[in-house]
Amino acid sequence: MDERRRKGLEKMNEVYGWEMPNIEGDPYFDLTVDHLFGDIWNRPSLSMREKRIMTLTAVTAVGRQDLAEIQVNAALLNGELDETELKDIAVFLTQYLGFPLGSGLNGTVDKVANKRRKAAERGEAEDKKANVNAAVKMSSGRTLDDK
Template sequence: MGKFDDLPEARRRGLEKMEEVYGFEMTDGEGDFFALTADHLFGDIWQRPGLSDRDRRLLLIGMLAGQGAADVLGIQIPAAHAKGELDDEALREIVVFLSHYAGWPQGARISTVVEETIARAKRKQG
């Protein structure tokens, strides 16, 4: 029996997908915002056919870069790297590419997140 089995189907699917996307353990939350995030965004939108998780992640990283959302990139980039969706080379190429569209200062912030992600992964490998 899974840890979310006692929850409604939409919430269970959403929380399981959130764990898969983010790479860390999720718990159920309260309120309309959490419900929309878990049940709709992750229970439905992240599971639609037509795009892979990697495709969705690339779109999200580009959009976040354009918004200057380095805090959320600090979640998305390590998660994509840990899941094997984006390797070291791909992450570094994303930095070069996005720097030209999102601006050099934003590219520098993304580069910091990328290099910290790569260094952390290398330390874990020993």
């Protein structure tokens, strides 16, 4: 694995809060890991918190609740934003994006926070395979189980 790929995978793992496997031979995954996470997410001028807020705004604006769920979970996991801050982001974005999109993010925050609370009450860790599959699907359109 070259340095750019290693750096990209490390940042991708930090951004999502789980261990992403290296997938060889998928041009879209290569672009995502090497360029997006290896170069763009590693630029030092914006904090991880600022990048997270911008990403949440973008995925909310295009109505991608599935991607918002990944971002909300990672923001909570990494301690970049807490539940109150995430709910306030939803309220704020509602004013600019409209009620349907803002309320979608609000519902996603509730869903993720409740899921995390219930898992913590049971003393369970998160389903890492489900998290990795979600990220792989987001990056390449397939899951680890796809043949």
